[in-house]
Amino acid sequence: MTGNVAPEDLWVREGRILDPEKLFFDEQGYADKRVDCGGNIIAPGFIDVQINGGYGIDFSQASEDVSGGISFVGKKILEHGVTSFCPTLVTSPPAVYHKVPHLQSYKIFELFSFQLTVSKRSSHNEAVLFQVLPNIKVYNGGPHGAGVLGFHLEGPFISVEKRGAHPEHCLRTFKYGGLQDLMEAYGSLDNVAMVTLAPELAKSQSVVQELCQRGITVSLGHSVANLSQAEEAVQHGASFITHLFNAMLPFHHRDPGIVGLLTSDQIPAGRTVYYGMIADGIHTNPAALRIAHRAHPLGLVLVTDAITAMGLPPGRHTLGQQVIEIQGLHAYVAGTTTLCGSIATMDMCVRHFKHASGCSVEEALEAASLHPAQLLGISNRKGKLDFGSDADLVFLDDALNIQATYISGEEVWRK
Amino acid sequence: MRLVILEDYDLASEWAAKYIRNRIIQFKPSAERYFTLGLPTGSTPYGCYKKLIEYHKCGDISFKYVKTFNMDEYVGLPCQHPESYHSYMWNNFFKHIDIDPANAHILDGNAEDLEAECQAFEQKISEAGGIDLFVGGIGPDGHIAFNEPGSSLVSRTRVKTLAKDTIVANARFFGNDLSKVPTMALTVGVGTVMDAREVMILITGAHKAFALYKAIEEGVNHMWTVSAFQQHPRTIFVCDEDATLELRVKTVKYFKGLMHVHNKLVDPLLSMKDQ
Numbered sequence: 001m002t003g004n005v006a007p008e009d010l011w012v013r014e015g016r017i018l019d020p021e022k023l024f025f026d027e028q029g030y031a032d033k034r035v036d037c038g039g040n041i042i043a044p045g046f047i048d049v050q051i052n053g054g055y056g057i058d059f060s061q062a063s064e065d066v067s068g069g070i071s072f073v074g075k076k077i078l079e080h081g082v083t084s085f086c087p088t089l090v091t092s093p094p095a096v097y098h099k100v101p102h103l104q105s106y107k108i109f110e111l112f113s114f115q116l117t118v119s120k121r122s123s124h125n126e127a128v129l130f131q132v133l134p135n136i137k138v139y140n141g142g143p144h145g146a147g148v149l150g151f152h153l154e155g156p157f158i159s160v161e162k163r164g165a166h167p168e169h170c171l172r173t174f175k176y177g178g179l180q181d182l183m184e185a186y187g188s189l190d191n192v193a194m195v196t197l198a199p200e201l202a203k204s205q206s207v208v209q210e211l212c213q214r215g216i217t218v219s220l221g222h223s224v225a226n227l228s229q230a231e232e233a234v235q236h237g238a239s240f241i242t243h244l245f246n247a248m249l250p251f252h253h254r255d256p257g258i259v260g261l262l263t264s265d266q267i268p269a270g271r272t273v274y275y276g277m278i279a280d281g282i283h284t285n286p287a288a289l290r291i292a293h294r295a296h297p298l299g300l301v302l303v304t305d306a307i308t309a310m311g312l313p314p315g316r317h318t319l320g321q322q323v324i325e326i327q328g329l330h331a332y333v334a335g336t337t338t339l340c341g342s343i344a345t346m347d348m349c350v351r352h353f354k355h356a357s358g359c360s361v362e363e364a365l366e367a368a369s370l371h372p373a374q375l376l377g378i379s380n381r382k383g384k385l386d387f388g389s390d391a392d393l394v395f396l397d398d399a400l401n402i403q404a405t406y407i408s409g410e411e412v413w414r415k
Numbered sequence: 416m417r418l419v420i421l422e423d424y425d426l427a428s429e430w431a432a433k434y435i436r437n438r439i440i441q442f443k444p445s446a447e448r449y450f451t452l453g454l455p456t457g458s459t460p461y462g463c464y465k466k467l468i469e470y471h472k473c474g475d476i477s478f479k480y481v482k483t484f485n486m487d488e489y490v491g492l493p494c495q496h497p498e499s500y501h502s503y504m505w506n507n508f509f510k511h512i513d514i515d516p517a518n519a520h521i522l523d524g525n526a527e528d529l530e531a532e533c534q535a536f537e538q539k540i541s542e543a544g545g546i547d548l549f550v551g552g553i554g555p556d557g558h559i560a561f562n563e564p565g566s567s568l569v570s571r572t573r574v575k576t577l578a579k580d581t582i583v584a585n586a587r588f589f590g591n592d593l594s595k596v597p598t599m600a601l602t603v604g605v606g607t608v609m610d611a612r613e614v615m616i617l618i619t620g621a622h623k624a625f626a627l628y629k630a631i632e633e634g635v636n637h638m639w640t641v642s643a644f645q646q647h648p649r650t651i652f653v654c655d656e657d658a659t660l661e662l663r664v665k666t667v668k669y670f671k672g673l674m675h676v677h678n679k680l681v682d683p684l685l686s687m688k689d690q
Contacts, residue, residue, distance in 0.1 A: 009510070019495075020505075020510060021494075021495065021501070021502065021505045021506075021510070022495070023516075024505060024509060024510070024516045024519070025494060025501055025505070025516070025521075026494075027516075028515075028516040028517045029516065030515070030516055
């Protein structure tokens with residue numbers, strides 16, 4: 001259901017949105033402090049469920065200070081109105097996911113069981129390996145930055161044909177069709193909010209079930225699944241599509257593939273399939289964005305899928321092994337016209353989505369707040385301005401430019 | 416009585432709001448001496464509330480030293496229900512002004528002991544020193560608050576069962592489902608309002624015309640309880656042209672001829688900014 005923008009005051013107490021009528025009659029209380037918002041729109045803070053890094057930081061790159069990197073990006077994205085996010089890890093070597101002790105140099109071992117076979121050769125070349133996944137816990141946002149809702153693990157259980165930029169040698173398949181596959185790949189599922197996988201992989205359906213039982217959102221993506229494989233995954237609990245249209249089979253009128261989930265009649269009653277859209281005007285043609293929006297407006301979730309180069313100034317930058325050239329909203333492999341990822345910010349995506357689809361202000365804002373909250377099953381406290389919701393807010397002018405960001409009722413950024 | 420006739424609903428609402436504003440400011444309320452106001456609900460006073468809010472937002476009037484007592488509230492309707500009079504007063508008045516919540520009194524229709532609640536309300540009014548100005552409306556059947564036809568003209572705050580007419584009229588606020596409309600209400604009595612130092616009755620619309628006729632051109636009668644105010648020393652009826660449709664031409668001409676006198680009550684318009 002779409003909400004309404006209406007002139008109103010918003011009341012906050014102890015980090016939550018307060019019912020002022022109850023305060024007045026039941027407690028005979030009134031405001032201790034008033035903030036004049038100058039006619040701005042107050043909306044729930046944006047939630048980005050797919051962001052790979054930014055400002056020179058790559059979340060999938062294990063480094064000395066993983067949590068510092070995530071915090072740094074978390075603080076910067078407050079400027080884009082994002083108050084909660086899922087740091088995304090693309091398909092990576094096992095070491096990124098969990099502790100792999102005593103490995104010589106950077107050779108990747110195939111893990112046959114959770115108990116490693118450790119090389120017994122001398123360890124004079126012992127490499128210091130940094131992990132990513134075990135170092136970060138879910139935490140609330142605040143003046144330090146946007147809250148981390150949990151990781152989005154995009155891979156390694158994806159299709160080789162649709163891997164995109166993910167490294168082929170790190171891809172995996174399901175050997176057991178259950179928890180053990182996940183443990184071997186990731187080590188732990190604590191602090192994981194979402195997993196993207198390809199449902200056509202054998203034994204995937206029981207894995208989908210395992211993940212859903214643990215409250216982890218399962219997303220379909222980087223896949224060559226046909227519609228029935230996708231529908232089966234949804235019936236087992238999958239509820240999201242990773243960057244619709246990208247890294248999947250194109251829509252075909254006799255087999256719509258994953259795209260067909262938008263209008264599938266096989267979705268179990270009472271459930272919604274959400275789909276991520278990178279609305280930067282580059283990764284999806286605006287006409288395709290409109291088709292998806294018109295087919296299934298309530299499921300649209302704006303994501304940035306931002307890469308390391310997001311937030312960096314125009315020009316050349318060396319990031320890891322790559323040299324990237326930024327021109328406006330495009331990030332190319334330097335010297336070529338090959339796109340290497342998205343650098344649009346969430347607020348740019350909201351404005352572009354509204355402009356390209358002609359949707360209302362409310363719909364544009366809900367695609368960045370309510371829908372991701374519903375997707376992750378946290379809409380009881382995030383993504384809405386209901387009484388009792390966390391007071392994660394964004395102030396916008398009528399052109400949807402961010403004026404200020406609040407987390408738990410506290411101002412954390414102002415223009 | 417004064418009968419103040421304005422051309423339409425908006426002008427009548429504005430006149431009434433100006434009068435209330437002037438009365439409060441003239442009184443010079445303070446922490447030692449509050450101005451007590453009796454308040455109605457419904458569609459008639461809606462325009463008046465909007466004007467008062469406007470004056471407040473411009474800084475011309477403050478409700479910091481004003482105590483309010485509402486006339487009535489449904490029995491058994493949760494406070495948060497959008498049709499409760501608590502909700503009406505919050506949304507249409509209290510949330511926009513600077514009144515101290517402890518000074519905004521509304522009968523509690525969910526109290527365990529309704530009679531005790533009514534008595535406590537009367538007690539609060541007398542502790543506040545009585546009501547300086549009681550603002551009210553009139554029903555199509557001539558009732559004031561929920562003092563339905565047949566109510567004693569010396570009644571006090573009590574529980575009343577609503578007349579069939581009233582329930583039917585209210586159904587539109589409850590999805591036209593008669594079973595959802597409350598059947599009982601707590602209301603101030605006719606006597607309670609008569610005790611106020613001044614009474615202002617707002618009457619607008621052709622559907623109220625017959626009730627106005629019965630209230631001021633016929634005798635004092637418990638079937639038209641607003642008629643009791645013929646015996647109050649200071650009553651003002653503020654109405655629009657449509658509400659006068661059942662009155663004698665002579666009555667209307669007389670009071671229209673007095674408008675220059677009536678307008679002295681609202682002109683000059685006072686402001687707290689000047690104090």
